[in-house]
Amino acid sequence: IPLLRIDPSWTKSTLLPLFKWENEVEARSAWAGFLWSPRLYKPLFVYFKEDFLATASRLDRLKAHSNQYISVLTYVALDMAEDFTENELSNAFNNLTNEGLETVLQTLTQALTSSGEQLEAYWVNRIVPFWITLWPKSTNRITPRISELLVQLILSAGAEFPAAWKLVKGWIQPVEHLHYPLYLLAKSNKCSTNPEEALELLDALVRDQAFPPDEVKTCLEQILSSDSHLEHSQQYSRIYLYLRRKGIING
Numbered sequence: 629i630p631l632l633r634i635d636p637s638w639t640k641s642t643l644l645p646l647f648k649w650e651n652e653v654e655a656r657s658a659w660a661g662f663l664w665s666p667r668l669y670k671p672l673f674v675y676f677k678e679d680f681l682a683t684a685s686r687l688d689r690l691k692a693h694s695n696q697y698i699s700v701l702t703y704v705a706l707d708m709a710e711d712f713t714e715n716e717l718s719n720a721f722n723n724l725t726n727e728g729l730e731t732v733l734q735t736l737t738q739a740l741t742s743s744g745e746q747l748e749a750y751w752v753n754r755i756v757p758f759w760i761t762l763w764p765k766s767t768n769r770i771t772p773r774i775s776e777l778l779v780q781l782i783l784s785a786g787a788e789f790p791a792a793w794k795l796v797k798g799w800i801q802p803v804e805h806l807h808y809p810l811y812l813l814a815k816s817n818k819c820s821t822n823p824e825e826a827l828e829l830l831d832a833l834v835r836d837q838a839f840p841p842d843e844v845k846t847c848l849e850q851i852l853s854s855d856s857h858l859e860h861s862q863q864y865s866r867i868y869l870y871l872r873r874k875g876i877i878n879g
Contacts, residue, residue, distance in 0.1 A: 629672055631643060632675070644675055647659060647676050647679040649682055659697070668704065668707060670708060674711055677711070677716075681716055683697060684721075684723045685723040698728050699735045706736075721764060722764050733781055734777060737784055739755075740784050747784075748785070751785045755781075756795065772801060774799065775799060778799055783816045783818065790822050793822075793828065797828065802833055802835040806840060810844060810847060811843050813826065813847055821854070823850075823851040826850075827864060828863065840871060845871055848867060851864070
C-alpha cells in the first residue's frame with residue numbers, strides 16, 4: 629500500500645503482477661505476504677480485484693493464510709461491495725468450503741459486535757444485504773457448526789433479533805453440544821424480550837441430545853416468565869417433556 633501511494637506506476641507494472649496465479653510460486657508468496665497484515669485500501673483492491681477474487685478458489689495453496697483471506701474477503705463484501713459486481717463476490721463465496729463459511733460467519737459476528745451504537749443499523753445495512761445477495765443459497769451447505777455460528781450471529785443483532793431469526797431460521801438445525809449456544813441465548817435476555825422467537829430457536833436446536841445442559845431449563849423458565857401463554861404451545865410442551873425424560877425437570 630505505501631508503494632502504491634508513492635509510485636503507482638512502478639507498483640502496478642512491477643509488483644502487482646506477482647499476485648497473478650499464472651506463476652503459482654510467486655503468487656503464493658505474494659498473497660502470504662499481503663495477508664500477513666492486510667488492510668482494506670480501495671485503490672489497491674481496484675487494481676488487483678481479478679487476482680484477489682481468483683484466490684478464493686485456490687485457498688489450499690495459501691494454507692495457514694486461508695482464514696485471513698476469507699476474513700478480508702468478507703470485509704471487502706461488507707465495506708467495498710460497490711467496487712465489485714454481485715456475481716464476482718457471490719462466486720467467490722460459493723467457492724469456499726463449509727469450513728470457509730464458518731470463518732465468514734465468525735468475521736460477520738466480529739464486524740457486527742464491533743459496530744458499537746450502530747449495531748442495529750449495521751445489521752440492516754450490511755449483514756442483511758450480505759446474507760441475501762452473497763451467502764450461498766444451497767441448503768446442502770447447512771452443518772451443525774454453521775448453525776451454531778449463525779445462532780451467535782443473530783444473538784448479536786440487538787433489537788433486530790426477531791428479524792434476524794426470521795432471515796436465517798431455515799439454516800438452523802440441532803447441534804450436538806448445546807451448552808455454549810444456549811448459554812448465549814440465556815445471557816442475551818432474548819427469552820424475556822422476544823419469547824416467541826426465542827422458543828422457536830430453542831425448538832430448532834434441541835432434539836434428543838443425550839446430555840441437555842441446564843441452560844435449556846433456564847431458557848424455558850425465562851420464556852414462560854415473559855409469556856405464560858407459550859406454555860400451551862407444541863414447541864414448549866415438546867421441550868418440557870424432553871427435560872422430564874432426562875430428569876432435568878421433576879413432576
